[in-house]
Amino acid sequence: MTDEKTKYVPHHVMVVDTNRCVGCWTCAVGCKEINNEPLGFWWNRILTTAPNQSTTAAPPASENIDVPRGVFPDLELAYLPVACQHCNDAPCVKVCPVQATYRRDDGAVLIDYERCIGCRYCMAACPYGVRIFNWGDAEYAPGGIVGYGKNYYDDGRLVFTPERPKGVVEKCTFCVERIDVGEEPFCVEVCPIGARVFGDLNDADSEVSQLINEGGAVQLHPELGTDPNVYYVPVRKRVVRES
Amino acid sequence: MAINTVSLPDAAEGKVAKSVGVQIWYALLALIGVIGFAAWIYELDHGLAATGMRDVVSWGMYIFTFAFFIGLSAGGLIMASSAEVFGIKALKPLARLGVLSAASCVAVAALMIIPDLGQPTRILNLVRHPNWSSPLLWDVLIITVYFIFSVVDLSVLQVHAVEPTRLRRTMRLLAYIGLPTAVLLHSVTAWIFGLQISRTWWNTSLMAPLFVVSAILSGTALVTLLALAAERWGHFNLPNDTREWLRKFVAMALLIDLFFVACDYITIFWGNVPADRSALNLVLPGGPYSWLFWGEWLVGGLVPLAFLMVPRLRRVSGSLGIATFLVLIGVYAFRIELVIVGFVNPLTQFPPGNALGTYNATASSFQLVGKYTPSLVEYAITLGLCALFAAIFTTGYRRLHLADGKMIRDPLGSASLTRDEGPPTSDDNSVRDTTLATKP
Amino acid sequence: MEFSRRKFLVGSAATVGGVALADHLRFLQPASVSAATPESVITGTETIYRTGHSNNCDGACGHMIHVVDGRVTEIGPAHWGTKTVSGAAAPTFHPRICLRGLSQIANTYSPNRIKYPYRRVGERGSGKWQRITWEEATTLIATNFKQVQEKYGKKAVWIAPYTGSLALIEGVVGAGFRLASVIGASAGDSEGDNEGDSATPAGWNYVLVDPDNPANGGGFFTGHESVDFLSAKAIVFWANNVAETSIPDWRIMLDARDANGTQLISVDPRFTPTSAASDAWLPIRPGSDTALIDGIMNYVFLHKLYDADYIRRYTVGPYLVDPTSKRWLRANDVLPGAANDFVVYDETDATLKAASDPSLTSAAILGTYQVGNLRAGTALQALADMVSKYTPEYTEHLTDIPKAQIVSLAKTWGTVKPLAVRVGFGLSHWYHGDLHMQALLTLQAITGNIGEHGGGVTTFAGGLTTTAFDLFNWWNPTGTPYAVLEPMDFCDAVLKDDPYPVRAAWFMIDNFAQQMSDRNQVVKAMKALDFCVVSDYNLSATADIADLVLPACTYIEKTDLLSSNNFYLQYMPKIIEPLFESKSDLDAIRLVAQKMGVGRYFTETPETYLKQILHLGKSDADPTVRGLTWEQLTTEAVHLNTDPMPYVPFFNKQFPTKSGKIEFYVEMLVPFGQELCEHQEPIEASPTNTLFKKYPLVFLSTHTRFRTHSQFVTLPWLNEINNGGDGFLEINPKDATRRNISDGDVVRVFNDRGDMKVRARLTEAIKPGVVNCYQGGWDTIKVKSYIEGHPNNLTHQFAKPAQALIPNFPSNAAYYDCLAQVELVRE
């Protein structure tokens, strides 16, 4: 994360363009693959919503995905991929009694799998519902460990291991093991629509900076003051023809 | 501990141990305890998958029972301290019983957390890597303080009871510390929930006062019940003015408690913020959790109020016992409601919802609106810990000779509080079942 | 990971040699999960391969496959070559992949894989199997095939290699045809038109291709390179759910919108992710598409928004039509001394001339002229007359689209240029799919959008890659072609010996018993076969009723080449060894061929065949691949030599029709009354149908992003996000309420042909009067994606006679042209 010579610390952010996202779930499956997530675990998931719907607004039209809002033929449908928002003022970091969850200087919020006591307070505290607990022995898709497949230590702390121990909590890592070697998070790499952008907010010329500064990208639940490092470009009003 | 320095009549002990009823009682508690322990071993092996908790509702019976016990622990200490601080004489006979109950409750509450941990062996990380911004850490701290305090207080009261001249100043001092400690305990526990912006159902500044009131309410109710039980089976003497005071006090606490809850409802109604409303709708009649509403408002609210306040009902035999028992149910319902509804109604509520963290080939791996049914393991462990509470309390009660007539005297040496005070009221259980009696 | 493999090998040891009952065959049972694996980290060196994803999705993505110790550990998107075969710069093409591609790891290591050859031991379809050796299996196949051929004639063996894979050697154009040809068997057709994808291609050929010209090979089908949509100013998704069925292409549409403000318009009875992300959505009554197109054309004519110059130069618009015969007026019939040519009216000197008359300055495109004693109008005039009744009101009446929306779309069509149409094969799943395509091409022709960058009508754009291959010699090494027996003719051939008896079949990359329409009939026919072999890596519904199943390889385990729906050649190396006892289809065919005495045609390696098919290094290689080297082919995905770039069919405006022009007036369809694209009601799914009273709902069975047809169906990753793997019926709350149906209720969907049970999903995203149940789920002995049955229990096999004019696309299964009723099932 830190360039040894310059001691430069980037400010990592991800921007999801909801104009582009078609809810295909490729990023979610990609995340599952690269992180060897057990069955029933989804660090990243695609919520069915309507364009620019406030996340605390009226209940959805249905409990099923892909069901639009409105009455035929006046319908609205949009998708919101949600993984850890990597909050700068993260409730999960605040509540973790043992500092197992911590924020790295670049903005990534990580979990030390060797320190977590499994109290799940962080899950109660996270407003975005992105944390997943290892309730018991995980089940995996057949075929063995997939994805990155190795342990990854951040400053001596185990922040990724292909098979997480029972009784600890886990979530999106911003793909630290990839971004630390200059690769993109896997969900960004696989998104077939180019709806996800990752980069350095310190760099004013970066695509993410532009999307945030000029593209009007916003955070989820800004009113909570969690100051996430994941941003969403709202759906621009489309030219709707008279009906 | 201090009690060891106090000489106790050993004859009593011998008799106690021989009682068949007590042995059955202990055997029963041991059985429940062993089942609970076995369930915990099972849970350690299978992980928390053995519970009914999953990712949307990720706290369950352990936590709401924990919060319940924390609340219960309030009563005794507050009573003991109030007796001292506010000079409420009617409460004095309950002081030791109360503090004993407080200590047992808080100990059991603390233990309640252990089976809830995914990695219980790492519990010392709390000491090794404490995070001072976490309400949980503060709660652990205050629980520890509260437990130690209760034990000390009990010892002091005990010494005082045996030798009324000793430790009077210490007792007074402790009384003054006890009140704020209790208030703090309940506030910090409330803040575990109340500070979380993630759950609108929790995130109210009323949470701490509400916890304090409901703690006082349930704690007093518990002590009342324990006293009534002691009276019935343990030859404890509950004076009539104490009884009357308890009746009024519980009624008052219940009214305030319901008032606070109502305040929250009104705030939600008036504001009509969807996220808040969707949580409240779960609870209100018609919603899936309305049984908790009825538990809280009817079973634990209006009915006990009636038993406590309506003259005709007051006269029903055992009305105080019935009322306080129902109050406990009501407060437990409130604890369940607090924890579960907070989870059931996540802030971000779009399909498909949150990943559950477990896989079922034929069901969805997601939940939009949380569901929770405690597993047998949770019931077993929780009941086991309740049995532990009963065992601690019984033992304490017996070893400290709380029912020993000799020791029931006014710690301040004022009016004598013996059972011959006044004529028995209709709800005074004058006919007692003596099978479990330890003394003739 | 050796875990599951070892486990299953151990499991099998017990059954070797003995007759095993179904219960012992754990390896055949669908188990969708394995326990936590013992290993905790991946160790060993990683090798990364590039391959193409060939599994019946036109996305035709490139995959990077990471392998450690012979096991696949990661699949990711692959980059594309930046050069053409001849070294010119290729267009920018982003790496692409989707959720199904990523799930191929789980597919390859799925416990559902067929691991060994098996022979049926119980009744056909009873699910009782005995493991046998490849030697035994191939001997059985050879003997049975020979017997059947002796008894019923050579063609009585049917080789049915369809689109389960789009690869070259083992897919839609694969080795099965070569086998059929050398043993004289019959085989299904090969144009990717299996089952339901040939109606629109037929329509395309009516207008753009002369099927009788041998140079056209019996008809072909191609479209614009996907990056060509970047030039469009408006893109209409007509019955095309791109955002689900060709997910990576959606990026290009958005790039166009971002770059040019391109309008995206969706015409679909369902509010799909594509419709939701488009700028406009026209919820059309299914099957009424031609009416909408006619309505648009009427507006275009009335407001003179057609491209007169284009029509004059590139279409048959100015040619006069004989009003009595409806055929072209021929110059040699009406003009003294003229050649056999079309007749036009020159506006400049007001005379009739032959089309090739050098004195012609400006042929009239509209108008009716006196020719002898006839009043002959131009073809365009005939079209204008035909569409004149499609006023916005009438069109609204037919299509259920509000007239304002019709007018607005028509305005766009007449004024925005270039305008591209992406047509889904969804439009082809209609009896009149050919007509819909004919109508779209007609509209695109009169607005000057054919053969232009950013225009055209595109469904599939891989046509060129097939011309890059010498398929004829690959299929017919003896020079004698195999006999074609269409999928639609299979049932009659087996059950009624029509056109000839078929008694044995080999299904190798096809789930015929489930994916083909009128499934009850299909299963009946399959069960009536004397001998039936299925090669698959899954125990599909088709394998369920086989006499013999052979374990096939997945795309990772064998060498091949993918060249579908884009303009790149993607070499597919064998990346891991075939798992268990699976063999590539080529190897299986080779073994059978040897035993049938034709082994000499199957001696080469796949690499050698690829070289042969591509004429690699030969001067007679097709221009698109001329100069290609093996190194080039195997190191990157190389773009074909195309002109122009990105590829646009008929960019040079040389149309391979009889007239050399766009023939929106299709003379050969006169006998069918379809020379012009006049709207016709669906064969079944129409309120004009008497059946409509009994079955008032149009029953669609479309494609979902959570599987590709019947592939990936049992994979837990995908099922977790796809309703736990349970199929559902999309129904509008209006229709549901009328039937007392609530969300999640079990309903029965039925018509005279069959029924299915499934849970209802109430959604406003579907037009009232239409229901939809995603096709492809399984109804096998072991796995039921629907509570009971399958959508294809209800579909039919009505073939449209006109289509037979196009040899390569002669019949089509009209899956969506189907009526049904839905009723609540009390549980």
Ligand SMILES: Nc1nc2c(c(=O)[nH]1)N[C@H]1C(S)=C(S)[C@@H](COP(=O)(O)OP(=O)(O)OC[C@H]3O[C@@H](n4cnc5c(=O)[nH]c(N)nc54)[C@H](O)[C@@H]3O)O[C@H]1N2
């Ligand atoms: N009701 C309804 N039915 C439909 C449709 C619809 O929309 N509605 N769509 C139709 C359309 S458009 C199509 S294209 C067809 C597709 O129909 P099919 O091509 O029959 O379906 P698939 O599931 O793609 O593949 C068939 C089988 O090929 C196997 N397979 C894949 N790769 C290989 C290989 O390399 N070797 C071997 N031996 N086997 C392999 C798979 O495991 C699978 O069992 O379905 C048609 N059926």
Ligand SMILES: Nc1nc2c(c(=O)[nH]1)N[C@H]1C(S)=C(S)[C@@H](COP(=O)(O)OP(=O)(O)OC[C@H]3O[C@@H](n4cnc5c(=O)[nH]c(N)nc54)[C@H](O)[C@@H]3O)O[C@H]1N2
């Ligand atoms: N995820 C996924 N991708 C696939 C496949 C798959 O199975 N899964 N299969 C591949 C294959 S082989 C094919 S053929 C293609 C098919 O790709 P598409 O043609 O895009 O898919 P469909 O789902 O058949 O139909 C598209 C849309 O047509 C609409 N529709 C149905 N009837 C009508 C009608 O009468 N008029 C109009 N205007 N619209 C209508 C349907 O509502 C549907 O939304 O997808 C390919 N890609």
Ligand code: SF4
């Ligand atoms: S992969 Fe891209 S388009 Fe698909 S759901 Fe994720 S962000 Fe959206």
Ligand code: SF4
């Ligand atoms: S999204 Fe949740 S888990 Fe992630 S940093 Fe914010 S609070 Fe923590």
Ligand code: SF4
């Ligand atoms: S579950 Fe682990 S990470 Fe979360 S708060 Fe508890 S100790 Fe911290």
Ligand code: SF4
């Ligand atoms: S950044 Fe990595 S861990 Fe986070 S959602 Fe994307 S792929 Fe998953």
Ligand code: SF4
């Ligand atoms: S299934 Fe289709 S879109 Fe997905 S990776 Fe394969 S070819 Fe690409």
Ligand SMILES: [Mo]
């Ligand atoms: Mo297809």
